[in-house]
Amino acid sequence: MAEKALLRALKGETLATPPVWLMRQAGRYLPEYRAVRAQAGGFLDLCYNPDFAVEVTLQPIRRYGFDAAILFSDILVVPHALGQKLWFAEGEGPKLEPIRDAEGLKPLSRERFHERLAPVYETVRRLRRELPAETTLIGFAGAPWTVATYMVEGGGSKDFAHAKLWAYRDPAGFQALIDLLTDSTIEYLSAQVEAGAEALQLFDTWAGALPPEAFRLYAIEPARRIAAALLARHPAVPLIGFPRGAGMLYAEYAATTGVQGLGLDTAVPPDWAAAALQPKACLQGNIDPLLLAAGGEALVRTVRDRVIRLGGGPYIFNLGHGILPFTPPENVAALVEAVRRPT
Amino acid sequence: MAEKALLRALKGETLATPPVWLMRQAGRYLPEYRAVRAQAGGFLDLCYNPDFAVEVTLQPIRRYGFDAAILFSDILVVPHALGQKLWFAEGEGPKLEPIRDAEGLKPLSRERFHERLAPVYETVRRLRRELPAETTLIGFAGAPWTVATYMVEGGGSKDFAHAKLWAYRDPAGFQALIDLLTDSTIEYLSAQVEAGAEALQLFDTWAGALPPEAFRLYAIEPARRIAAALLARHPAVPLIGFPRGAGMLYAEYAATTGVQGLGLDTAVPPDWAAAALQPKACLQGNIDPLLLAAGGEALVRTVRDRVIRLGGGPYIFNLGHGILPFTPPENVAALVEAVRRPT
Numbered sequence: 001m002a003e004k005a006l007l008r009a010l011k012g013e014t015l016a017t018p019p020v021w022l023m024r025q026a027g028r029y030l031p032e033y034r035a036v037r038a039q040a041g042g043f044l045d046l047c048y049n050p051d052f053a054v055e056v057t058l059q060p061i062r063r064y065g066f067d068a069a070i071l072f073s074d075i076l077v078v079p080h081a082l083g084q085k086l087w088f089a090e091g092e093g094p095k096l097e098p099i100r101d102a103e104g105l106k107p108l109s110r111e112r113f114h115e116r117l118a119p120v121y122e123t124v125r126r127l128r129r130e131l132p133a134e135t136t137l138i139g140f141a142g143a144p145w146t147v148a149t150y151m152v153e154g155g156g157s158k159d160f161a162h163a164k165l166w167a168y169r170d171p172a173g174f175q176a177l178i179d180l181l182t183d184s185t186i187e188y189l190s191a192q193v194e195a196g197a198e199a200l201q202l203f204d205t206w207a208g209a210l211p212p213e214a215f216r217l218y219a220i221e222p223a224r225r226i227a228a229a230l231l232a233r234h235p236a237v238p239l240i241g242f243p244r245g246a247g248m249l250y251a252e253y254a255a256t257t258g259v260q261g262l263g264l265d266t267a268v269p270p271d272w273a274a275a276a277l278q279p280k281a282c283l284q285g286n287i288d289p290l291l292l293a294a295g296g297e298a299l300v301r302t303v304r305d306r307v308i309r310l311g312g313g314p315y316i317f318n319l320g321h322g323i324l325p326f327t328p329p330e331n332v333a334a335l336v337e338a339v340r341r342p343t
Numbered sequence: 344m345a346e347k348a349l350l351r352a353l354k355g356e357t358l359a360t361p362p363v364w365l366m367r368q369a370g371r372y373l374p375e376y377r378a379v380r381a382q383a384g385g386f387l388d389l390c391y392n393p394d395f396a397v398e399v400t401l402q403p404i405r406r407y408g409f410d411a412a413i414l415f416s417d418i419l420v421v422p423h424a425l426g427q428k429l430w431f432a433e434g435e436g437p438k439l440e441p442i443r444d445a446e447g448l449k450p451l452s453r454e455r456f457h458e459r460l461a462p463v464y465e466t467v468r469r470l471r472r473e474l475p476a477e478t479t480l481i482g483f484a485g486a487p488w489t490v491a492t493y494m495v496e497g498g499g500s501k502d503f504a505h506a507k508l509w510a511y512r513d514p515a516g517f518q519a520l521i522d523l524l525t526d527s528t529i530e531y532l533s534a535q536v537e538a539g540a541e542a543l544q545l546f547d548t549w550a551g552a553l554p555p556e557a558f559r560l561y562a563i564e565p566a567r568r569i570a571a572a573l574l575a576r577h578p579a580v581p582l583i584g585f586p587r588g589a590g591m592l593y594a595e596y597a598a599t600t601g602v603q604g605l606g607l608d609t610a611v612p613p614d615w616a617a618a619a620l621q622p623k624a625c626l627q628g629n630i631d632p633l634l635l636a637a638g639g640e641a642l643v644r645t646v647r648d649r650v651i652r653l654g655g656g657p658y659i660f661n662l663g664h665g666i667l668p669f670t671p672p673e674n675v676a677a678l679v680e681a682v683r684r685p686t
Contacts, residue, residue, distance in 0.1 A: 161633060168637035176579050208551075208588070210374070211614040211631045211663070213645065245551070247590030267590050269555040288554045289502060292509035302556065320554070324504070 006068045006136035009239035009314045010199060010260050010282045018307060018315045019067035022265075022292075022332065023323030025060040026072050028215040029056035029329060032059050043088040044080075044286040047073050054130065056296070061135055063329070064336050066201070067316075068136040069272035070126060071192070073120050075203060077140025078184055079151050081116040082108040098154030100162055102173035110184060114191060121195040128196030139197030143187050143226075143243070144181035144202035145218040151177070160209050166215060175217075182222040193234045201240040201263065202226060208245015208265075219243050220253055227258040239326045240284060243322070243326035254280040266320030287335070289324050290301040349411045349479040352657045353542060353581035353603050353625045361650060361658045362410035364481070365635075365675065366606075367665030368403040369415050372672060375402050386431040387423075392414050396466040397473065404478055406672070407679050409544070410477040410659075412470060413536070416463050416486025418546060421527055422494050424459040430434040441497030445516035453527060457534060464538040471539030482530050482540030485567075486547035487524035488561040488588070494520070503552050511559060518560075525565040529572040534607055536577045538563045544606065551588015551608075551674040556597040562586050563596055583627055587664070597623040609663030613652035625657035630678070632667050638674035646681040647672060 005019040033056050040046040047053060057072040076094050080086040083095040100107060113316030114121075128137050132253050141147075149155070152163040167174040189200050193307050207219040230239055230287055254262050256275045264273055264285030273283055287306060291299050309319065315340045323332070348362040355565050356494050370376055376399050383389040390396060400415040419437050423429040428440040442448060457464075471480050484490075493499070495506040509516040550562040568582050571581055585598050585606030597605050597620045607616055607628030616626055630649060650660065660682045667674070 116558075158668075159633065164631070165637050168634050168641050169639065170639070176457040208610055211609045211634070211645075212631075213648075215630075217612070245588070245590075245610070247588075248593075248615050249610070249612060250591075252612075266554045267551055267558070267588070269592060269594070269595075272591050286554075288507070288557075290502065290507040291554070293504075293509050294508050296512065298511050298514070302554075305556075324502075 004067070004134055004136045004198070006316060007198060007238070009316050010240070012282060012314050014257045014311075014313055014315070017340055018311050018317045019136075020064040020317035020336060021068040021070065022323055022335075022342070023070075025064075025066060025070070025332075026056045027323055028325035028331075029323055029327040030059055030063070031329075043074070044086070047077060048119045049080075050119055050123040053119075056127045057123070057127055058130065062155035064332060066135070067337070068138050069131055070138040070140060070201070071120070071124055071197065073123070073140070075147055076150055076271055077117060078141060078147055078181065078188055080181070081113045082110065082184060082244065083112075084108060084151060085244065086108065087190055094150060095155045098162065098176070099151050099165060102170065102176055103325070105177055105180065110187070110218050113187065115160060117191065121191055121255065124192050124195035124197055133328060136198050137196060138199045138201055139189060139192030140201040140203060141185045143202045143207070143219065144178045144185060144222040145207060145210065146203060146205045147181050148177050148218075149206050149318045160206060164214075167218070178218055178222060183331050185222075186226055189226070189230060190233050193230075193237050196294065199238050199261075200230065200241060200319050201261075202259075204243045206240070206245075208247065212249060215249050215322065216252075219246070223253065223257040223259065233257065251276050261316065263318070264320060268320070270306055274310055274313060278310070278313040278315075282316060283310050284316040286318070286320035288329070289319050289321050291318060292331055293324050293327045294333060295328060295334060297332065301333065303335055307339060345359075347410070347477055347479045347541070348571065348657060350541060350581065353583070355535045355625065355633055355657050357574065357656055357658070358681055361654050361660045362479075362661035363679060364409040364411035365371070365414065365620065365666055365678075366413075368407075368409060368413070368675075370398045371668035372666055372670040372673075372675075373402055373406070377682060385430055386417070388427070389606050390420060392464055393461040393466040393469055395574075396462075400466070400470055401473060404474065404493050407675060408686065409478070409480050410678070412474055413481040413483060413544070414463070414467055414470065414540065416447050416466070416483070417494055418483075418490055420460060421484060421490055421524065421531055422491060424456045425453065425527060426455075427451060427494060436499050437493060438621060442494050442520070443509060445513065445519055446518055448523065450512045451523065453530070456527065456530065460531065460534065464534055467535050467538035467540055480539060481542045481544055482532060482535030483646055484528045484542040486545045486550070486562065487521045487528060487565040488548060488550060488553065489548045490524050490548050491517075491520050503549060507557075510561070520680075521565055523559055525568050528565075532569070532573060532577055536573075536580050540580070541602075542581050542583065544585060545602075547584070547586045549588075550586035551590065555592060558589065558592050559595075562589070563599055566596065566600040566602065573600065582648045594619050604659065606661070607663060611663070613649055614651075617653055617656060621653070621656040625659060627659040627661045628654050629661070629663035632662050632664050632670070633672055635662060635678060636667050636670045638671060646678055649684060
């Protein structure tokens, strides 16, 4: 069988039609997702139940024939598996019992890590069996800085005040948290590969909040360590780094982390990315999810623009951030059509 | 008398010690500000009462001897003067009656614009008289895109969904709002100069949320128009543009808007800025306000780093975003000391 399109792109091949998938393609904008979600109960029950998680992962593949399926899970299962209390308050997002200093790290432990994550690995195993032959299975994890922000703030945050104050006032203590997360992420992603993941993505959603010095310490260096460890263990499995909001530090991230793919956020100018980043990595992105929600002529025009400007090198079509819940499903169909029939 | 340091930097001069001021230097972190705020009543009462507004503008000058004072006001006085309802709910930030389409623009009018803003101009006039001879008086306005987000969302927002959906679905209607704000901003800033402002800053706080196409339309083009109109009317008064979060589009903004100064957000790497931006404009920035709040050795080290990396060309020391309310006032003193006695 011919190699899957997404894996060819991540190996550096320029394809006539870029493979396409969308961040949060399994999600609340789909009525069939909302039906399973209602059946599952809480959000974590959905993540930890392989029957439900497999089903919602497959839903957008059936509907749109995306070139990749991404494991349905949440970046916060890692702190949860390390022993931090985690719950999802309806309509409020994740809540954790915050950890604010080195002392707070002591109760965390990797002892039951893989045991707690076993349902996620089971989901990956089943997905690999059930996906169409041409569809790539992507595993993922949150990057250490982004996961750390939730662990320290106790949930989402506007300015990451507690995480940054800890990092600035006690760099050694905060580094212990980053190191714990870096090591745990390596183990977690390796186990996903052993269960059947064919490519991996590392989501650093809040990387853009870091000043350059901190970006190097907490975004670049952990990604470099994760990429190196995965390359040593699983040389055939590519890693896509997504340091959202990195600005011109995308260039340094691309040059020094060793990732094979680079997720571009909505703000990255495609011509700059093609010139400065594409020689180093396969690019992925970067339509504004709100443009997808708006739909119409502007969406189709911008999709074609990205295919032209980024498709001259290794490229995977995607958004620059996750699909929004109020997105009309027919706009997603129009996007896929515009990628695959560009004129 | 010798020309003021801040104005010399904005004319392109490299100074031995960079002038220093801080965004939101008049604010809640100062006990004397909180005392006036309690006396004034509502936040808008503070902005529109020249006695109070002059006093809080002067407070940080007395305490720290900053090289510049920035008019105490709010970016939302412009939509307010155009006739949009505006109020500040205690602890919740600004609230406006949202405008979501071209029809919603009809009640807005420039008829009573300067009349409603007269107390702001009076504050500027008094400040110019009362400030020390070496202190530059900076006037300011919100940039059209940033002000538009508040007008359309009806307040602060996480993803600017309504503003972007309007822009994507009805570009002509949204452009009418941007044009109205561009013209109004030119009038507002000109009137501040006529009242005594010696330099101006245009705050585009949410520019980083715009994809490149929209950044060119709604951040660069309005800034270019504003800079050109002000240059024609007041050629001696420099304009500092602050397109926060612009990433690598800072270069295009610097090259095409014609601003004399460029505010750098916390994410901009100083070496890149010195090489790519400083030949085009005087730079201003870019310490993380959370590093100022943390204080200590890391603050002093990073202050000295910025003075070295950016001080080799025209440079104004500042933060990359506004001072946070929980900042210890003694950390601000330590920052000023580190800028002025770098070793």
